[in-house]
Amino acid sequence: MSNNIKDFTLTKLAKKYTFVKDSELYKFYDALNNSCKEKEYHNTFEALWYLGIYDPSIISFIKNEIFKKLNCLLNNTEESVDNISSSKDRHCIYLKYWLYDKLIIEDFDEYDISIIFDFLKKKKNAFMKILKSNRPCNIYKLSLSDIHKIKILYDYSEFLHDSDTTKYDLILKDEEYLTYFKKGLDLYQNSKIICPSIKKDDYCYEFNEYETKYKRKSAYLSCKEKLLSSLHNKVTTLNGGSLQGDRKSEGAVDLDLYELLKKDQIIDKIHLHKFYESLEQHKRTDTSDICNSLKSYPVKNENGVCELLKHAEYILKSWDKTYATYQKLTTSETCDYMRYWLYDKLSHIDANPCEIETFYILWHNYTTDESKNKNKNKCKNEKYYGFNKEELENKKKLFDFLVYYKSIKDKIKEPKNERKNDYCPYIKSIFELYKKMEQKNISHSYTEELKLFQNNFSSNRELNFLEENCPDMCLGFVFNKKFKTLCPFENKPIIEAQKKNHTPCQKIDHTFRNLGGNHEKDYNFSNFTTHDVYKELNGEIITNNYYSICDKFILFNEQHCGIHDLCSKLVRNLKKLSRMENKERTERCTYIIHWIYDELRKIPNIISENNYETIALREFLNVAYEILRQLEIYDCFFNTVNIDFDEQKEKKYLHDYFKNYEKMQGKNFCNDDTCQEYCEYITFINSLYGKYINRYCYCFESDGCKEIYPSYFKCDDNYNPHELFEKLQCNSFEEFRGKLKKVDKPIPEDHYVKRLAYISVNKPHLLNWGNKKSSIIPEVVSDKITSDPFHKFSIGSFGFLGVFLILFILYKFTPVGSYFNNRDTIDKDSYFENFENQYLEDDVEFSHGNTKNRRMRIAYHQA
Incomplete structure (x- = not known):
């Protein structure tokens, strides 16, 4: 698409497409451009119109493009906008569109546009008068980028939204214009989400007014919107691509699910598969006139749509007798099964969203026609909202899984089932599909299936069961709104160029800082309580995959072998920690802190005299805190500054000793042969x-x-x-x-x-x-009392208070106090006398001037 918005002005769009030139918007636009060219206007009114604006280009634009047009239309009934086009209720939008297009053509900058909008807001009443509409026409102060966006949005909405699909064939011929209109659709969809509730600015005020007054309100995208969206992605043809790939179903059940269920012989435990098979085999052989109605709709693939219509008609004719209560299912269940079977059939015929919508319109007409559909139990398409093929496939795949989930869970519970681990990758793929559907649910196309999924897995008990039986698959994060994908740290395959730096570390000599004594001896005995915890924390990571947040350590791995695997293990362990609670969470956090310090010491060349001179160590600690932040773990922080790894190792020894103490206190903990090793361990711990x-x-x-x-x-x-x-x-x-x-x-x-x-x-x-000396002697006691500093301080304080008391009495109750009070009054009188004299002197000095024209002022005093 051209980056220049001036390549898509309305005049150029009209030259490109006749449907633009024939539109009411273009008629209004063209008439307004060509009106009042020879008319004159009153100079005084003109001067008032653009008073206060000094930029010649802005003055010229207001004078020739705005003032002349509006003033002429106000004063000339022959050229009233009422006579320009028949869509009077849309004249406000047309007038603002004309203004936006002109501002783009004139190439005004942000400052110029701000001045023009300030001026227009002051003269807003002129707009109201020329439109002669009962609806108010508000002018919003848009930025330059907002003008570009709203203009593109209007071009899509006015020319393609809910229009004849033959227009899509025309724009498909030019990829540049296809991309332009697709951008308008994207802006329209995003604005429908953001503007009503999230964002409040002039752009959204403009859009909300347009959507409320002039558009059809609907939470769902029309089939034509989805058709345009699919046209933009030519790789997936006209029908849209699937989020799940190209795997087709076997007997209408998702192929991956079918293979798993068939191996465990539970495919027929639930009646869904048999119901699908029964519908598949229930085809008619006689003729039907149901396809005659297709001629009234723009359907290219009439054969595919017609065959499915006849198939559905034949099924509905025997609905009450054969399917309504199939195998003791409820009528609601069988109707749902029918709907999802149709989703599968429609997703595999060559039909675009509007042709699929045509199928549902005709099906609805048939099911509501009492003369044709005489079933007591009706199965209507009330939950169809213009889905494309991508949406149909994804809805069907998720629904099939949810129907069979209880059977899958029972198989996972079986302790002797060797294939139970095969279900975990499939379950993860379904959870990933759920996250993708949640992200793509802009038009609420997936709302029904998302609710069904949430009802099944909203409880912690269900997720905990899956986490326990399918570990390290991020299933517990499925409802975390913060993460757009299932796993917060994507598991990615290592590319060939990186494999050479991801070599095993067995042959590399690990050089540790010498702690002295037995500090490097491993006392993590297999029967210790701590042994199993550290074994879990240090469990191997599959080397063919890695977490994206750790990818930088692949380059460090050559010099610091093992640091990449350690990062991956940390991600895995912290993910598990984030789902723990209370005491279990606190204890696991302590283990992780001791474990990570201990494992860092084993990385070659990771430790220097100044820890932060090692870039790899600094990056590792930064990533560790980033993982904690993303997982919202705020109660498991550890020191990252001036780390003393020797001391941390000793703390780990002590921590493990206290955790294992109860185990060592138990009966028959060791026999004569093994006790010697534990005695060595206890002797070492005693020193710490x-x-x-x-x-x-x-x-x-x-x-x-x-x-x-x-x-x-x-x-x-x-x-x-x-x-x-x-x-x-x-x-x-x-x-x-x-x-x-x-x-x-x-x-x-x-x-x-x-x-x-x-x-x-x-x-x-x-x-x-x-x-x-004995304190019982009176002289000694007296001497101690008088020499005590507290005694001296007390006497002095009481004496000081006594002096103040005497002075207060003299001031309050004797003539001495009256004297001081009178003295203050004398001083005040003297001050006011001086002030008055000074004022009089100033007044006399002022009166030396000419007093002929001055008003005489006489002071009056009460007797």
Whole structure:
């Protein structure tokens, strides 16, 4: 499409297409352009018309294009707009269209257009007078881009919306004009969604007024709108493409679903497939006149539509007898099955949306004609709203799945069913289809199926069941409105150019920062409680796929082998965390934090003296927080600045020890052969326990110990490694005999004791420690009282208050107070006297001037 909007002015469109030239809009436009060319107007009125505007180009435009036309039409009944065209109720739209087209032709900029609209708003009454309509014609101040959009929208709406489909054959010949009108359709569809409720500006006010007063109100797109939309995509022919691909159905049931159900021999457990087959086989052999009505409609493929009409007529003739209560189904169910069978048939004939609509019009006429349709149970097409082939296929596929879902669920539940995992990819494809249908439900074409899906899966119990049996497929995110796709981080195949950087890391030497001692020994014993959790977190990712948010780490993978897989694992683990709640969520968050720090240490070259000198590490931590943000996880943050990986590793050891403690306390935890390994582990943990207990346990004499970081350090004496050391009889092994020293709790620090210690250091004289004289001697007691600083301060304060009390009494109740009050009055009188004298002096000085023409002023005073 040309980027120049001036290539699509109304004059050029009229030269291109005769249906534009013959339109009422063009007649109005052309007549207005050619009217009043020789008329004169009053100069005074003209001066008032564009008063305050100084730009010559704007003045010329208002003078010659606006003022002359409107003034002439106001004063000349022969050239009234009432005589220009017959569509008087649309003259307001035509007049504004003419204005927008002129503004585009004159190539005004944003500033010029703003001035013109300000002027027009002031002269809005002139518009009202020339239109002579009962409807108000509002002028909205549009921007330049809004003028372009509304002009394109009007071109589509006035020339193609609900028009003869033969026009589509004409515009199909020129891709540039096809694209132009398709853009008008897109603007019209988007404006119908945004303007009524979301956006409020002058563009939307203009559109809403146009839609309310001049258009047919409908939540659904017409077949002609869908036809134009499909014409724009030539790859999918005139009928629109399917969201699900080109796989056709087997016996009317979706082929992928049919193959799964047939393998498990449950295809006939539900009557849907048999019902479809019965309809398929119920074809007529005699003649029918139902197709005669097709001649009244613009149908190109009469044979396809006619054959299906005759087929449907033959089915309806035996509806009550054969199908209304088929296999004890309800009449509502059988009618729904019939509708979706027709969707499938219509999606496989060569018919465009308007030809499909013609089929439904004729079917509706037949079902409502009592002389032809004598069935007691009517099956009408009340839920058809002009679907195209794409919509018909998608609606049918989703419906078939929902009907069979209960049977699928029962098969998944069977523990010995080897094929139950085959259902998971299909279920994921259906959930992806639901998300796509939800995104494309602009005209509410999928509303019925979306509601059916929501009714089946809206409960957390159903989604949790699927998540448990079909893990890592994002099924739990299906109702998350924030994500346009099913998975927030798309699973994409790795392209060939990236595979060389995505090599296994087994042969690469992992160099760790040396923590000393046994810190690099793996104490994650298989029977530990923590073992299964870390095994799940570190589960392998399929190397043929990756999450899009991790794609940058494919390039880092050569120098930091394993970082890409670690990112993918983090995405998977955080996705699962986002669906957890309460205690389970809190505990899993703690595991993930310790796991991610530990795994980062294993990445080659990832750690330097300054962690943020490693670009890969910085990018990884940024991506980690981006994942948390997208998944709306705000309760599982971890430190990303100045990370001490040595300390984090020690915290992980302690965290795991406390998580596994109850397991190690159990009976028969180990035998003589295996206990030795655990004794080594407990000895190692004891060294860390002694290192951190004084940091993270704050103990009191009366209230036990307070745990500063309970997630990885417990202060209770029951968790002391020495208890386990004794229980496992580690002293029986020579290498551990006498090697473990019990770590004691920190000395209790009571608040009162701390206060006493502070006084003893800073104010020892208050305690008088070391004073051997007995305080029972009167002289000593008296001396202590008088020498006490508090005693001295108290006496001084009371003395100061006594002085103020005496002064107050003198001021309030003696002549001394009266003297001071009178003195203030004298000072005030003196001030006002000075002010009055100054005023008089100024007045006298002013009166030295000429007073002949001045009014005499006399002051009057009350006696």
